Each structure stands twice: as C-alpha cells, then as structure tokens.
Amino acid sequence: MSATTAKGMSAVADLFEFKLADIGEGVQTATIVRWLVEEGQAVRMDEPLVLVETDKVTAELPSPVVGVVDKLLAAAGDTVEVGAGLLKIRTGAGASASQQSQGTAAVPAPSATTVARERVASAAVADSTAAGKSADTEKSRASVDGGGQPAAATGARVRATPYVRHLARQLGVDLTTLQGTGRNGRISEEDVRHQAGGTKSDAVASQSGRGTVQAAPGADVERIPFRGIRQKIAEHMVMSVRTIPHVTHMEEIEMDALMDVLKKAKPHAEQKGTRLTLLAYVAKAMSMAVRDYPLLNSSLDEAAGEILVKHRVNVGIATDTEAGLLVPVVQNVGAKSVLQVASDIQVLTEKARLGKLGLGETAGGTITISNMGGIGSIHATPIIRHPEVAILALHKMEPRVVVRNDEPVIRKMMNVSLSFDHRLLDGATAVRFTNRIKELLEQPELWLLELA
Amino acid sequence: MAEELNMVQAIAAALDAKLADDARIMILGEDVGVNGGVFRATDGLQKKYGQNRVVDTPLAESGIIGSSVGLALNGFRPVAEIQFLAFMFPGLEQVFAHVARMRSRTRGRFQLPMVIRTPYGAGIRGPELHSESLESLFVHTPGLRVVVPSNPYDAKGMLIAAMELDDPVMFLEPTRLYRAGKRSVPGGLYRVPLDEAEVLHEGDDVSIFAWGAMVPVAERAALALHEERGWTADVVDLRSLMPLDRETILRSVEKTGRAVIVHEAHKTGGLGGEVAALIAEEAIDCLRAPIMRVTGYDVPVPSFAVEDAYLPDEDRVKVGVTEAVTYE
Amino acid sequence: MIAENELSQLTGFFRHRENDVLPLFRVVQPDGKAEESMLAHLTVEQIQKIYRQMVRVRQFDRKSIALQRQGKMGTYAPFEGQEAAQVGSALALRRSDWVFPTYRDGAASMTHGMPLKTMFRYWMGQLDGFDVPDDLNILHPCVPIATHLLHAVGVAWAAKLRGEDTVSICYFGDGATSEGDFHEALNFAGVFHLPVVFFCQNNGFAISVPFQRQSASRTIAERASAYAMDGIRVDGNDGLAVYLAVQSAVQKARDGGGPTLIEAVTQRFGAHTTADDPTRYRDQASMDEAWRDERDGIVRLRRLMLQKGVWSDSEEQRLLESTSEELLAAFDEAAAVPMSQPAEMFHHVYGQELWHLKEQRQGLQAGGEA
Incomplete structure (x- = not known):
C-alpha cells in the first residue's frame, strides 16, 4: 500500500484528488446528493464541495485545499466507495496538499472495490483491493480482540454472525463492549442497533439494488419494492413485537397548568436561543418518573437471565422525517435542565430532518417518546424499540369538556399511550409510572420538590 | 402450439x-x-x-x-x-x-x-x-x-x-x-438459457437453493413454513450447475441474509459446498446465520426400501431452514 | 461328462490352436532381399520417400533425447526401432485422412504433416505445441491408452454417414489391446462397418510388461475375426510391407469395405520414455548391433536400395546433412518462440469464457488475487 493511498489522497503534480474518507466510522459507501461546486470553479480551503449521504449521516465535505475544481469524478446519485476519488482540484504551487495529507492521515485505509463484483478488473484494482482487505482484516481483528480494551476483559471470543459484524463496523459499534442477548451469548443485530441507538441505522439498506418503483402498465396497482429503510423498520418492528409481549396502557392528562408554565418560560428560553417545547417537559418528567420506577428504564438479558437496569435515562425522540422514522437520543435527561433538554431536542430533530444526524446521536436510547400530537391522534399502541421496555406516545392536545368538581369544564387535554414489556413490568407498575408522569405534568409546582 | x-x-x-x-x-x-x-x-x-x-x-x-x-x-x-x-x-x-x-x-x-x-x-x-x-x-x-x-x-x-x-x-x-x-x-424451438438460475418464489427470510428433484421438495417446505411460521423464502432453482448463476445466488442471499442449499447428492464434496463457499467468499457480510446444507447422506445410495430416508424431504428442509431463520 | 478328446467332435465347439501362429506379411528380408512380386506394387520414388522419411524421423528422435538430456525438453517417449511401421503406415494415407496417434507415434505424426517446430514445442511443454494446422486432421498424442480408438471410430462413422471417402487411422500398442476401449472400438467399427484402420504396433513391451503377459493369444491380428473384420499381421520393421498393407486396408475402407485390424510386429530399441530404465525389465545388452541390424527397418531398406542401385553413400550423406540442418533450424525456431504465457491456460476451456474463468484469469494476470 502506498503512503498516498494510506492517507486517502494522492497528489499528482498540482492535481489533487479528493477521496472519500470514512466519514462515519465504518462507513463503506456514500451517495452523492449533490455537487456544491462545478468544474472550473475556484474553491477556498474548507469550502463545501459536495453533499454526501451515508448509512449514518448526510454531510458536506469541505475542500482540504485551495484551488480550482478540475474534474468531478462522480455524479449526483452515484454511490462511491470509501477511498474512491470524488473530484480533482488543481492546486496552486503551495504546500497545501501536504498539510492536508497530514491532516487526514488518520483516515482509515480505503477499501476501494469500486464495484464489488468487478474485483479483479485490473492489477491496480486488485492491488488496492488487497490493501483494503488487509486493512479491513486488521480493523475487524482489532475489534474482535478488543485491542486490549478493558471492556473485553472477559477474554471470551466475540460471537456474532458476519452480518452483525458488518453492521457493527458500519455503525461503529465495538462488539467487545456488548453482551450478546442471542443464543450462546451471541450478539444479535438488535444488540448492535441498540448500542448504536436510533433507527438512522435503518439506512443500512437493502444491498440488492433492486429499488426502483415498477408500475405494471395499465394496472390499477402500483408495485413499490418493499426494501431499504422501510423494510428495515419493518424488520425492527416485527422483531420487537415477536420478542416483546406488548401491553398498552392509556391515560389522559390535563395540560392547562403546564401550558401556562411553558408560555411564561418561552421568552426566557428564546433569549438563550432555545425553542422551548412541551416535549422537553415530558422527557424530563419521564426521567423523574423513572427514578421511582427504574424498571421502566431497563432491558432484559434473556441469555444471562438478568434485567439490566440503566442509571442514565437516555430518551429517544421518535421523529418523522422524509427519510423515514428516525430516533435521535437526548442523553442523560435526568442530569439536564428542561432548557438543556429542549435545546438538545431542537438540535437533534433539526439534524434528523436535514439528514445530518451524527454517529452517537442516535445511539444509546433507554426509553422512547413518540410525539404524534402534531399529526393528531387520540390513542395508539406504539411498538417498543427493542430491547427497551417502554415507549410513550403523546397524542393530540385539544380542548375537551371534562368534569371538575362535578362541573363540566373545558380543559386542554392530551392523551398518552404507554406500551410496556409485560415480561418485566406488571400492569400496575406501568400504570403507576404513567400516573407519576401525569401528576408531574398536571402539577408543575411539584417539580420544585425535585430540586436538589 | x-x-x-x-x-x-x-x-x-x-x-x-x-x-x-x-x-x-x-x-x-x-x-x-x-x-x-x-x-x-x-x-x-x-x-x-x-x-x-x-x-x-x-x-x-x-x-x-x-x-x-x-x-x-x-x-x-x-x-x-x-x-x-x-x-x-x-x-x-x-x-x-x-x-x-x-x-x-x-x-x-x-x-x-x-x-x-x-x-x-x-x-x-x-x-x-x-x-x-x-x-x-x-x-x-x-x-x-x-x-x-x-x-x-x-x-x-x-x-x-x-x-x-x-x-x-x-x-x-x-x-x-x-x-x-x-x-x-411450447411447440417448436425455444431456448432456456444454460447459465441462469430461476427464482421460483420470492421472500425475505431465507434463500433456499435447489436443483432437479429437490426443487419441488424445497418449494413444499417453503410453502409449509410460510403457513406455519409466516416466513417467506426465496426458492431458487439453480438449473445451471456449471456455470453457477452467481448474480442470482448472491442477490438473493444479500437480500435474505440466510442460505439453505438442498441437494440429494452426498453432502461431503457435494456442490452445496461450492455454493456455500461462493456465498461465504462474496457475501459473508450479509450472513445472519450459518449456511445450511440439506443433502443426501454420505453413504452409497441405499436400496429403495430406505431411499426415502436417504433423500432430503420436506421435513428435513424445514429443519434446515428453521435452523437458519431462528439462528440468533 | 463329455471327455476332453470328444469335445472337438461337438457341433459348435471351437478349439484354440496354440501353435497355429499367424505368419508375418513381409516384403523385404533383413538382408535386403525382397519379394519381387510385391516390389512391383511400388515405385522407386515411393521406396526412397519411405526411406528418407524414416531417416528424418530417426534424427528427430535422437535429437529429442539429446535435448531432453540437456534440459531443453521435458520427458520424451522415443520411437527408435518403430520407424518402418509408423512411416510406412502414415505414407499410405491421404492428407485429408484422420490420424489418431499416441505419444510414441511422433514418426507417424510428422510423416502425416505435423510440423517439426510444433513437435518440439509439444515436448518442450509449451501450450502452442498443441496447435494443429488447420488443414490437417490429426490429433496430438493421446495419453490415456486406447481411448482414442473410439474417436477414430466416431470420425469414420461421421465420414460414412456423409458419404465421404475419408478414412481414419488410429495408432496404438500391444498394451492398448488389453483395454476395454480396444474392444468397444473394434466392436463399434464392426457393427457399423466403418472406414477405420486399427494400426497396432506390437513392440513387445507395455513399458515393462512383455506381450506374453499382456495377451494369451499369440497375435493381435487374429482378434479381427471376432469383430467380423479383416486383419493382417505384418512385419513392422519392413516399411514396404507396412505401406502395402495399410494402403490396401485404407483403400478397402474408402470403398466401403469396413475396418481392418493391422498388427505390425516391431520393437522399440530404447526406453519407454526418457524417465524409464529398460534394464530393469529386459536385457538391453543383448539388443546389440547384430540384434538391431536384423531388425532395423532403416538398415533393411537401405540394403534393398543399395542392392537395387537406387541409393548411394553420397545420397545418404546428403540426406543426413539436410535432415540435420532441418532439425536444427526447426529447434531454433521452436526455441525462439516465447514461453507460453500463464494466461493461455484459460484459453479455449469453453467457447465463451465463463465468469469464474474470466475472474481467475484476470486474477492471475493481476498478480495473484484469488
């Protein structure tokens, strides 16, 4: 392997080839969403060149050099392997290239099998393939052996299928840190996905490449291939439902008091650049309720016959985006203020909508909120994100006539539906948990009692 | 006609x-x-x-x-x-x-x-x-x-x-x-390609590869498992054994992540090993389970009183498929 | 039980006559004396042609052994001693006839037109040594014993079905007659009455095993009757006898007269191959000058020609010189051809390169990727 290849770039005379680096830890390919520059255009250092989408993130790739775009090596819509050239930039006679090559020296060796099946089309390709392979092997060996990390202290061989190992590489999950929940302690796909968090990993789409819509001419039915993210979501759902005996419990909550608080606090938050939302309060209330009912924030290790009770409450926020359902995770809600939670949610949901969620931002969820209020619904049976054990759906808030002190009055009512894993949780526990949330949301003054 | x-x-x-x-x-x-x-x-x-x-x-x-x-x-x-x-x-x-x-x-x-x-x-x-x-x-x-x-x-x-x-x-x-x-x-002359497998049924949970007399066996097993367990399978009739239709084989396994090969020839040294090796070499990252072979036994093909036991049948295929699909 | 001496009286009984050995058809005696009535079937030019070719191929044979010893060729199967059988038979063919030789039949191949350069390249282990000139219906040496007899049968069958007068001839040794394919081929040829000449060189040894261990029947030719075909046992060291025998068998085949089994009784002077030590199984020392002199087809024919005044020492000298030059030039030409390229092994496995072969070839060419 040549030094230039190892650095993910090669400078031939003044022509600098910008190669796709592994921008998402273990990402293998990226799809070009659109070019932000055109041939002949002058580019500044760090000027965005191209918008790419990977299994994990959508990202603008900034120019590592100053120069003029000489040639675009791929077109919008193309899928490019890590290590493959994206564009060539004619640089000045400066030293920018060498500076940059140092800057990116940590980029892993590329696996430049441009098209997997054309493995040996030329000596050059074969060489780089071999190089890429050995690098891959190194990488996976390091992850299997644990590289001396304490997490692998058990010394046991990691048990996982090739698919799961591949997935772990893609999602940047270190298998040695996981305890498998499958048979014989085998690490399952769900273990890896859970570790990685969020369903953005669902974008690890079908590799069959048969994803085009085909409508039979003259037919009344359009056939849309059931593939990709949709299929992954489906697998996930089916897996969850197959594994977890779901029970859904519903409650209605009077929101007037909290909405008043929210209304008053909003300007303060806005001054700090944060849009305060009901969701932040609910997430925070949930973390408080977990303190009383910790089993709601746990998972089941069937193989070990143990319940893993998690001390950090990482709340997944199920977010509907054009790309499908994404679940960014607000980490450690218990330790954050409502404002911080609101800020996190704002950043994360925005990133999700733009497809710019980073690694880690979908990882590590322990319990989930699905906010259906914006769309409108009064109840549902949300499906738990395995291996979590509970998910809370928020429904449309609306003025309803309710009876208070034997009088019909109008209140802002919101229904919530809590699905829980009946293996771990009794109905009574779940109801109490929901009641605790209800109590906190209906009586914001109680929050003062929680201050440390 | x-x-x-x-x-x-x-x-x-x-x-x-x-x-x-x-x-x-x-x-x-x-x-x-x-x-x-x-x-x-x-x-x-x-x-x-x-x-x-x-x-x-x-x-x-x-x-x-x-x-x-x-x-x-x-x-x-x-x-x-x-x-x-x-x-x-x-x-x-x-x-x-x-x-x-x-x-x-x-x-x-x-x-x-x-x-x-x-x-x-x-x-x-x-x-x-x-x-x-x-x-x-x-x-x-x-x-x-x-x-x-x-x-x-x-x-x-x-x-x-x-x-x-x-x-x-x-x-x-x-x-x-x-x-x-x-x-x-059809009457007259028509040709079926000598290097193409045929995907007889499409599914998502497992790919079953068979040829010859094992094709209907594989189909019956797939149907039964669909009814009993709700699983769906790609059932692929390889048809051409030399050359193997690599594209079809890999495309299917890449989709399902699981492969079961059914042949009535003896297991050891049988073509199932070659198909398995092809998948392992080129699509290992897709595998969610070991590649299973359901084959005749490594004994001389026995006299017909027991040949039905020698031959893979629907039940044996179902066992192989179940092993693959439930592997976790 | 019927007594042994009564058996021969029985209807349908056949007694093998052990001492009733089929004699050899011979035209020229070891001392050069010839059957004049038979010579009448030949022109001086034909005789000289047979002689010149025998000398030529012997030079090739000796040169090949030398080249093998020098490390310039691989294992070689010499035919010295069998020139009369091979040259005499091959010269009786038309160029359009099909020839199926074994690895010891280089003399026949070259006589039928296989270029010397190709012969050298073959024994040098080069892939182009398997090239067959487009206008020549000849296969390269068949290695699995007797299997090519059936190919000669099939080719002859095709010719017959199309109404062509092409003949096919297959060369094989005494060992081959023990193989099942010998029987199957002769049986097919008999049943379908095909224009094929089965030309067996009985040289007395199948590597180390003498003919008596190979066959209980004293001759091979006599087996022809079992397949309802004609057979002839000929002195394989007599190029003229072989030529005449094959010529008439071939003509009969062309005329629709069916197959013939010819046994040419001869001997190899040397080893089975350059990797063989014949002293392990026979007394090579007893095969001295005198022994060879009596059996050498070249010596015999030269004597005849000298006696008839149609050959001279100076012609002999010129022949040796020109042949030697031809061989050197051919070998130089063969040696000048670049070594076969590894990727050539992938050529012609199928009419169209299959995907796995393409990848393996490209991997080889790219330097070893699987």
Missing part, C-alpha cells in the same frame, strides 16, 4: 424438434431406437428419422461417448443417452479425459458440440446403481457444462439450447420428475 407435456415427453419433443431442424443432430445410446429409450425419451424418433440418426448402439458406454467424440470432431452434433448416470462409469474416462478437454488441448481447433443426457437421482425405487447423483464430478471437470432441469418447460428449452451449444453439455435429467406432472410446453 403449446401442449401439456411431462418432462420425458418434453425431452422427446426437444430431440424431435432439433432432429428436424439440424441434420447434424444424431442420437445414440442403448435402446434408444426401436425401444424408444427405457424411459421413452426417444420414443418414435427412430421411426421418424431413421436408423442412421437415432442409433441403437452396442451396450458400451465408453463406446457411446467415445464415438460421439469422434462424430463431433467430424461435423456431427451427437446427443448420447446413457441409460442411468451410474452406467456412465465405464465412459467417465472419455468424459474426463476427452470430452471436457478437447477444445482446450487442441487450442480451439476442435470443439465438441455434444450432449450427454442421462437420467439421474433417486426416488423411483430403482435397483442398485440406478439412483446416483454425481453432478459434482462433472462440475469439478473444467470444460463441461452441467445443467439440470426441474420441469418440462425448462427440460425442453434447456435441451434445445444444449444441442445448439458448441461445448459439451452434461444434461442430467431427474428421473423422479420425468412423469411428476405436466406443464404447458
């Missing part, structure tokens, strides 16, 4: 169509003439085309194959019938040493456009050495094409394509399917 034909009738129809179409086609074998073949695959052809084109040979398999080599060297396109696969053993030297190698060893000067047809496989309660499945021997011999039809339509189309190919083709006919059912078969 399409007709409802069983596989053996479809084979006869293919031979008939090519005998009429190409004067270089010749059929030779034991009992293929007056008797019309022991399975009647050449029924009526000698009467129609004469003794010079549909030839009852002496009872000599090496002679049939070796003289077919000579006929092919000198301008004919012989179709040799070997009465049962295991009867080919005396002729295997011709197959391995000459049929497979002629084009290569003469550097293309001579080619052998010939077909060796033979009924193969168990399941018809045949006597000893009437039930072997030795396709891997031929697949392991560079220079041969190896195909196995699993239905009347493919049988005719593939046999016609084989007779038109300029390379020698081992055309293995699953005896058990000869009369297993009729299917609409």
Whole structure:
C-alpha cells in the first residue's frame, strides 16, 4: 500500500484528488446528493464541495485545499466507495496538499472495490483491493480482540454472525463492549442497533439494488419494492413485537397548568436561543418518573437471565422525517435542565430532518417518546424499540369538556399511550409510572420538590 | 402450439424438434431406437428419422461417448443417452479425459458440440446403481457444462439450447420428475438459457437453493413454513450447475441474509459446498446465520426400501431452514 | 461328462490352436532381399520417400533425447526401432485422412504433416505445441491408452454417414489391446462397418510388461475375426510391407469395405520414455548391433536400395546433412518462440469464457488475487 493511498489522497503534480474518507466510522459507501461546486470553479480551503449521504449521516465535505475544481469524478446519485476519488482540484504551487495529507492521515485505509463484483478488473484494482482487505482484516481483528480494551476483559471470543459484524463496523459499534442477548451469548443485530441507538441505522439498506418503483402498465396497482429503510423498520418492528409481549396502557392528562408554565418560560428560553417545547417537559418528567420506577428504564438479558437496569435515562425522540422514522437520543435527561433538554431536542430533530444526524446521536436510547400530537391522534399502541421496555406516545392536545368538581369544564387535554414489556413490568407498575408522569405534568409546582 | 407435456415427453419433443431442424443432430445410446429409450425419451424418433440418426448402439458406454467424440470432431452434433448416470462409469474416462478437454488441448481447433443426457437421482425405487447423483464430478471437470432441469418447460428449452451449444453439455435429467406432472410446453424451438438460475418464489427470510428433484421438495417446505411460521423464502432453482448463476445466488442471499442449499447428492464434496463457499467468499457480510446444507447422506445410495430416508424431504428442509431463520 | 478328446467332435465347439501362429506379411528380408512380386506394387520414388522419411524421423528422435538430456525438453517417449511401421503406415494415407496417434507415434505424426517446430514445442511443454494446422486432421498424442480408438471410430462413422471417402487411422500398442476401449472400438467399427484402420504396433513391451503377459493369444491380428473384420499381421520393421498393407486396408475402407485390424510386429530399441530404465525389465545388452541390424527397418531398406542401385553413400550423406540442418533450424525456431504465457491456460476451456474463468484469469494476470 502506498503512503498516498494510506492517507486517502494522492497528489499528482498540482492535481489533487479528493477521496472519500470514512466519514462515519465504518462507513463503506456514500451517495452523492449533490455537487456544491462545478468544474472550473475556484474553491477556498474548507469550502463545501459536495453533499454526501451515508448509512449514518448526510454531510458536506469541505475542500482540504485551495484551488480550482478540475474534474468531478462522480455524479449526483452515484454511490462511491470509501477511498474512491470524488473530484480533482488543481492546486496552486503551495504546500497545501501536504498539510492536508497530514491532516487526514488518520483516515482509515480505503477499501476501494469500486464495484464489488468487478474485483479483479485490473492489477491496480486488485492491488488496492488487497490493501483494503488487509486493512479491513486488521480493523475487524482489532475489534474482535478488543485491542486490549478493558471492556473485553472477559477474554471470551466475540460471537456474532458476519452480518452483525458488518453492521457493527458500519455503525461503529465495538462488539467487545456488548453482551450478546442471542443464543450462546451471541450478539444479535438488535444488540448492535441498540448500542448504536436510533433507527438512522435503518439506512443500512437493502444491498440488492433492486429499488426502483415498477408500475405494471395499465394496472390499477402500483408495485413499490418493499426494501431499504422501510423494510428495515419493518424488520425492527416485527422483531420487537415477536420478542416483546406488548401491553398498552392509556391515560389522559390535563395540560392547562403546564401550558401556562411553558408560555411564561418561552421568552426566557428564546433569549438563550432555545425553542422551548412541551416535549422537553415530558422527557424530563419521564426521567423523574423513572427514578421511582427504574424498571421502566431497563432491558432484559434473556441469555444471562438478568434485567439490566440503566442509571442514565437516555430518551429517544421518535421523529418523522422524509427519510423515514428516525430516533435521535437526548442523553442523560435526568442530569439536564428542561432548557438543556429542549435545546438538545431542537438540535437533534433539526439534524434528523436535514439528514445530518451524527454517529452517537442516535445511539444509546433507554426509553422512547413518540410525539404524534402534531399529526393528531387520540390513542395508539406504539411498538417498543427493542430491547427497551417502554415507549410513550403523546397524542393530540385539544380542548375537551371534562368534569371538575362535578362541573363540566373545558380543559386542554392530551392523551398518552404507554406500551410496556409485560415480561418485566406488571400492569400496575406501568400504570403507576404513567400516573407519576401525569401528576408531574398536571402539577408543575411539584417539580420544585425535585430540586436538589 | 403449446401442449401439456411431462418432462420425458418434453425431452422427446426437444430431440424431435432439433432432429428436424439440424441434420447434424444424431442420437445414440442403448435402446434408444426401436425401444424408444427405457424411459421413452426417444420414443418414435427412430421411426421418424431413421436408423442412421437415432442409433441403437452396442451396450458400451465408453463406446457411446467415445464415438460421439469422434462424430463431433467430424461435423456431427451427437446427443448420447446413457441409460442411468451410474452406467456412465465405464465412459467417465472419455468424459474426463476427452470430452471436457478437447477444445482446450487442441487450442480451439476442435470443439465438441455434444450432449450427454442421462437420467439421474433417486426416488423411483430403482435397483442398485440406478439412483446416483454425481453432478459434482462433472462440475469439478473444467470444460463441461452441467445443467439440470426441474420441469418440462425448462427440460425442453434447456435441451434445445444444449444441442445448439458448441461445448459439451452434461444434461442430467431427474428421473423422479420425468412423469411428476405436466406443464404447458411450447411447440417448436425455444431456448432456456444454460447459465441462469430461476427464482421460483420470492421472500425475505431465507434463500433456499435447489436443483432437479429437490426443487419441488424445497418449494413444499417453503410453502409449509410460510403457513406455519409466516416466513417467506426465496426458492431458487439453480438449473445451471456449471456455470453457477452467481448474480442470482448472491442477490438473493444479500437480500435474505440466510442460505439453505438442498441437494440429494452426498453432502461431503457435494456442490452445496461450492455454493456455500461462493456465498461465504462474496457475501459473508450479509450472513445472519450459518449456511445450511440439506443433502443426501454420505453413504452409497441405499436400496429403495430406505431411499426415502436417504433423500432430503420436506421435513428435513424445514429443519434446515428453521435452523437458519431462528439462528440468533 | 463329455471327455476332453470328444469335445472337438461337438457341433459348435471351437478349439484354440496354440501353435497355429499367424505368419508375418513381409516384403523385404533383413538382408535386403525382397519379394519381387510385391516390389512391383511400388515405385522407386515411393521406396526412397519411405526411406528418407524414416531417416528424418530417426534424427528427430535422437535429437529429442539429446535435448531432453540437456534440459531443453521435458520427458520424451522415443520411437527408435518403430520407424518402418509408423512411416510406412502414415505414407499410405491421404492428407485429408484422420490420424489418431499416441505419444510414441511422433514418426507417424510428422510423416502425416505435423510440423517439426510444433513437435518440439509439444515436448518442450509449451501450450502452442498443441496447435494443429488447420488443414490437417490429426490429433496430438493421446495419453490415456486406447481411448482414442473410439474417436477414430466416431470420425469414420461421421465420414460414412456423409458419404465421404475419408478414412481414419488410429495408432496404438500391444498394451492398448488389453483395454476395454480396444474392444468397444473394434466392436463399434464392426457393427457399423466403418472406414477405420486399427494400426497396432506390437513392440513387445507395455513399458515393462512383455506381450506374453499382456495377451494369451499369440497375435493381435487374429482378434479381427471376432469383430467380423479383416486383419493382417505384418512385419513392422519392413516399411514396404507396412505401406502395402495399410494402403490396401485404407483403400478397402474408402470403398466401403469396413475396418481392418493391422498388427505390425516391431520393437522399440530404447526406453519407454526418457524417465524409464529398460534394464530393469529386459536385457538391453543383448539388443546389440547384430540384434538391431536384423531388425532395423532403416538398415533393411537401405540394403534393398543399395542392392537395387537406387541409393548411394553420397545420397545418404546428403540426406543426413539436410535432415540435420532441418532439425536444427526447426529447434531454433521452436526455441525462439516465447514461453507460453500463464494466461493461455484459460484459453479455449469453453467457447465463451465463463465468469469464474474470466475472474481467475484476470486474477492471475493481476498478480495473484484469488
């Protein structure tokens, strides 16, 4: 392997080839969403060149050099392997290239099998393939052996299928840190996905490449291939439902008091650049309720016959985006203020909508909120994100006539539906948990009692 | 004009169509003439085309194959019938040493456009050495094409394509399917590609690869598992064993992440190992479970009182598929 | 039980006559004396042609052994001693006839037109040594014993079915007659009455096993009757006898008279191959000058020609010189051809390169990727 290849770039005379680096830890390919520059255009250092989408993130790739775009090596819509050239930039006679090559020296060796099946089309390709392979092997060996990390202290061989190992590489999950929940302690796909968090990993789409819509001419039915993210979501759902005996419990909550608080606090938050939302309060209330009912924030290790009770409450926020359902995770809600939670949610949901969620931002969820209020619904049976054990759906808030002190009055009512894993949780526990949330949301003054 | 034909009738129809179409086609074998073949695959052809084109040979398999080599060297396109696969053993030297190698060893000067047809496989309660499945021997011999039809339509189309190919083709006919059912078969000449597998059913949970008489077994197992467990399977009839249709195999496994290979030949050294290796080499990242093989046992194909136990059946396929799908 | 001496009286009984050995057809005696009535079937030019070719191929044979010892060629199967049988038979063919030789039949191949350069390349282990000139119906040496007899049968069958008068001839040794394919081929040829000449060189040894261990029947030619075909046992060291015998068998085949089994009784002077030590199984020392002198087809024919005044020492000298030059030039030409390229092994496996072969070839060419 040549030094230039190892650095993910090669400078031939003044022509600098910008190669796709592994921008998402273990990402293998990226799809070009659109070019932000055109041939002949002058580019500044760090000027965005191209918008790419990977299994994990959508990202603008900034120019590592100053120069003029000489040639675009791929077109919008193309899928490019890590290590493959994206564009060539004619640089000045400066030293920018060498500076940059140092800057990116940590980029892993590329696996430049441009098209997997054309493995040996030329000596050059074969060489780089071999190089890429050995690098891959190194990488996976390091992850299997644990590289001396304490997490692998058990010394046991990691048990996982090739698919799961591949997935772990893609999602940047270190298998040695996981305890498998499958048979014989085998690490399952769900273990890896859970570790990685969020369903953005669902974008690890079908590799069959048969994803085009085909409508039979003259037919009344359009056939849309059931593939990709949709299929992954489906697998996930089916897996969850197959594994977890779901029970859904519903409650209605009077929101007037909290909405008043929210209304008053909003300007303060806005001054700090944060849009305060009901969701932040609910997430925070949930973390408080977990303190009383910790089993709601746990998972089941069937193989070990143990319940893993998690001390950090990482709340997944199920977010509907054009790309499908994404679940960014607000980490450690218990330790954050409502404002911080609101800020996190704002950043994360925005990133999700733009497809710019980073690694880690979908990882590590322990319990989930699905906010259906914006769309409108009064109840549902949300499906738990395995291996979590509970998910809370928020429904449309609306003025309803309710009876208070034997009088019909109008209140802002919101229904919530809590699905829980009946293996771990009794109905009574779940109801109490929901009641605790209800109590906190209906009586914001109680929050003062929680201050440390 | 399409007709409802069983596989053996479809084979006869293919031979008939090519005998009429190409004067270089010749059929030779034991009992293929007056008797019309022991399975009647050449029924009526000698009467129609004469003794010079549909030839009852002496009872000599090496002679049939070796003289077919000579006929092919000198301008004919012989179709040799070997009465049962295991009867080919005396002729295997011709197959391995000459049929497979002629084009290569003469550097293309001579080619052998010939077909060796033979009924193969168990399941018809045949006597000893009437039930072997030795396709891997031929697949392991560079220079041969190896195909196995699993239905009347493919049988005719593939046999016609084989007779038109300029390379020698081992055309293995699953005896058990000869009369297993009729299917609409077009009249005249049509071709089914000799290098394409056929995806018979599409599914998401597992890919089941089979050929020959194991195809309907695999289909039944897939159907049963769909009803019992809700699983859906790609059922792929490989049809062409040399070359394997890599694209179809990998595309399916990449989709399902699980592969089960079903063949009635012995397990060890069987072609299932090759298919598994192909998947492991090229699609290992997709695998969610070990590749399973459901095959005949590594024993001489037994006498027919117990041949049903030797042959993979629906239940054994279901066990293999379940193992793959539930592996976690 | 019927007594042994009564058996021969039985209808349908056949007694093998052990001492009733088929004699050899011979035209020229070891001392050069010839059957004049038979010579009348030949022209001086034909005789000289046979002689010149025998000398030529012997030079090739000796040169090949030398080259093998020098490390310039691989294992070689010499034919010295069998020139009369091979040259006499091959010269009786038309160029369009099909020839199926074994590895010891280089003399026949070269006589039928196989270029010396190709012969050298073959024994040098080069892939182009398997090239066959487009206008020549000849196969390269068949290695599995007797299997090519059936190819000769099939080719002859095709010719007959098309109504052509092409003949095919296959060369094989005494060992081959023990193989099943020998029987199957002769049986097919008999049943379908095919224009094929089965030309057996009985040189007395199949590597180390003498003919008596190979066959209980004293001759091979007599087996022809079992297949309802004509047979002839000929002195394989007599190029003229072989030529006449094969010429008439070939003509009969062309005329629709069916196959013939010819046994040419001869001997190899040397080893089975350059990798063989014949002293392990026979007394090579007893095969001295005198022994060879009596059996050498070249010596015999030269004596005849000298006696008839149609050959001279100076012609002999010129022949040796020109042959030697031809051989050197041919070998130089062969040696000048670049070594076969590894990727050539992938050529012609199938009419169209299959995907796995393409990848393996590209992997080889790319430097070893699987």
